[in-house]
Amino acid sequence: MKQYGVMSKNRIPINVTGSAQIKIDCEEEESIMAAAALFANSNCSAISMHCTKNLMAHQSSAVSKMTVEEIYRGRAAFNEQVLRVASTDLKSMGIRIVSYTIKEVTDDNNYLKSILMPIVEADLSDPD
Numbered sequence: 001m002k003q004y005g006v007m008s009k010n011r012i013p014i015n016v017t018g019s020a021q022i023k024i025d026c027e028e029e030e031s032i033m034a035a036a037a038l039f040a041n042s043n044c045s046a047i048s049m050h051c052t053k054n055l056m057a058h059q060s061s062a063v064s065k066m067t068v069e070e071i072y073r074g075r076a077a078f079n080e081q082v083l084r085v086a087s088t089d090l091k092s093m094g095i096r097i098v099s100y101t102i103k104e105v106t107d108d109n110n111y112l113k114s115i116l117m118p119i120v121e122a123d124l125s126d127p128d
Contacts, residue, residue, distance in 0.1 A: 001017065001018045001019065001020070001052055001055055001056050001059060002015070002016075002017045003015065003016050003017075003056055003059060003060060005108075006059075006060050006063045006064070007063070007064060008063055008064065008066065008067055008068045008071065009063075009064060009065055009066050009067045009070075010067040010068060010069075012067075012068045012107065012109075012111050013107065013108070013109075014063065014068055014071070014105055014106065014107045014111075014112075015104075015105070015106045015107060015108070016059060016063055016071075016102060016104070016105055017102070017103045017104040017105075018055070018056075018059050018082065018100060018101065018102050018103060019099075019100070019101055019103050020051075020055050020086075020097055020098075020099065020100040020101075021097070021098040021099045021100075022051050022055075022090065022095050022096065022097050022098060023095070023096055023098055024094060024095060024096070025091065025094055025095060025096035027096075030094075031091065031094040031095075031096070032094060033094070034092065034093055034094035035093060035094025035095065036094070038093050038094065039093075039094075050093075051090065051093075051095055054086065054089060054090060054093075055082070055086050055090075055097075055100070058082050058085050058086040058089065059082050059086075059102075061085070062078055062081045062082045062085070065081070066078060066081075068105075068107070068111060068112065068115070069115060071102070071105055072105055072112065072115075072116075075101075075102050078102055079100055079101055079102055082100055082102075083097060083100045086100065
């Protein structure tokens, strides 16, 4: 799920790539019924597209609540935020998120490069 120009909390547009594995939740009858009712006339591609749009909305929402630095340095917290909110939403559709992870964070204005350069330089100069 690649998104371009998503506005962060500190108003920096970033590009975010996330990856998720989902499946129909077969552990609860209620979930199976919800998925059947919602996706009865849909093929796998349509189901995937529906879930992808939903996950992308939650991914964008998570970006808007965190600064670029928080997202870049705290990927586990970002992943958890997306997973927590999206799981509840998708569960109501009978879908379970098996995993979600942010794969890449970039920007088109070299903001990340400018904030990371001092960190890289400090690491290179540190003999330990």
